[in-house]
Amino acid sequence: MSGTARVVIAVAAWLAIGGAGRRGAAQVSATAGALVAPTEHRLDAGFGLERSFGLTFGAEGTVRVRSWLDADLHLQGGTLSSDDAGVVDRDLAELGAQARVRPVAWLAFTAGATRRTYSSVIARQRWTVLSVGAEMRLLFSGGATSGILRVAALPVVDVDGLGDADGGFSVAAGMEYRRDRLEAALWYSLERYEWPAGVGGRRLEQLAALTFVLRARVLGG
Numbered sequence: 001m002s003g004t005a006r007v008v009i010a011v012a013a014w015l016a017i018g019g020a021g022r023r024g025a026a027q028v029s030a031t032a033g034a035l036v037a038p039t040e041h042r043l044d045a046g047f048g049l050e051r052s053f054g055l056t057f058g059a060e061g062t063v064r065v066r067s068w069l070d071a072d073l074h075l076q077g078g079t080l081s082s083d084d085a086g087v088v089d090r091d092l093a094e095l096g097a098q099a100r101v102r103p104v105a106w107l108a109f110t111a112g113a114t115r116r117t118y119s120s121v122i123a124r125q126r127w128t129v130l131s132v133g134a135e136m137r138l139l140f141s142g143g144a145t146s147g148i149l150r151v152a153a154l155p156v157v158d159v160d161g162l163g164d165a166d167g168g169f170s171v172a173a174g175m176e177y178r179r180d181r182l183e184a185a186l187w188y189s190l191e192r193y194e195w196p197a198g199v200g201g202r203r204l205e206q207l208a209a210l211t212f213v214l215r216a217r218v219l220g221g
Contacts, residue, residue, distance in 0.1 A: 028065065028220060029063075029217065030063045030064070030220065031062045031183065032060070032061045032215065032216060032218050033059065033183070034057075034059055034060075034214055035057070035058045035060060035212065036056070037058075037076070037209040037212070038053070039053065039054060039078065039208070040052070040207070040208045041053075041090075041092075042205065043203075044203070044205075045203045046202070046203070050082065050084060050086075051084060051087070052081055052082040052089070052090060053080060053081065054080040054092075055078050056077060056078030057077065058074060058075050058077065059074070060074035060215075062215075064220070068101060069099065069101055069102075070108075071097070072097065072112075073096070074096050075094065076094045077091070077094065078091070078092055079092070088121060088122055090119060090120040091118070091119045093116070093117045094115070094116045094117075095114070095115050096113065096115070097114075098110055098112030106136060106139075107134065107135070108134065110131065110132070110133050110134065110135055110150070110152065112131045113129070113130055114128070114129040115128060123161075126160045127157070127159050127160075128156065128157075128159075129154055129157050129168075130154065130155060131152040131154050131170060132155065133170070135150045136148070136150075143178075145176070147175055148175065148176055150171065151171050152170045152171075153167070154168035154191070154193065165195050167193075167194065171189070172187050172190070174211075175187070182214070182217075183214075183216075183217075184212075184213070184214050184215075185213045185215070186211070186212050186213075187210075188208070188209070189211065191206060191207045192206040193205045
């Protein structure tokens with residue numbers, strides 16, 4: 001079974017399990033926003049550390065399908081450059097979807113799928129990533145400001161030419177502010193992956209970003 005098929009099946013199963021035990025009145029609302037993120041990519045394949053950096057830009061949208069269920073979609077891209085000798089510039093393009101199921105107001109369980117592509121003059125590398133995790137919120141200022149912590153396991157990381165990673169994880173922490181129909185958020189995120197030992201040793205790869213998002217509510221109250 002391909003990595004993409006496993007992603008689709010796993011996310012569908014997660015949504016089915018999350019929705020089976022809970023029912024809520026339809027309270028559909030939606031937000032749309034734009035994001036910018038200074039982004040750093042690091043790779044250590046056993047031949048020295050390679051680093052590249054650049055600004056990525058994108059858009060995101062969230063639909064609240066039920067009072068306890070959100071569906072997110074984001075797209076993002078940019079160019080990552082390096083001053084290190086022998087490291088080529090690469091273009092990053094990403095499309096991702098995620099579902100959030102909230103058993104209580106301050107906690108959500110998440111499941112998501114991401115397709116990511118790194119393109120350079122040498123090659124094009126496609127990634128398929130599945131994440132399963134949790135998101136915790138701490139409210140301040142009467143609920144207008146929230147502290148956010150996200151943690152997730154990445155049980156499926158399938159990369160062209162490399163196969164499946166041994167596994168990975170992602171963490172993120174930040175703040176979100178809401179006023180009327182507008183929202184602003186700032187968070188730092190880190191994804192890290194590891195592959196079995198090859199010719200040069202174990203392959204370690206990570207992607208980190210400091211993301212700023214500005215959103216507006218476009219549907220619902």
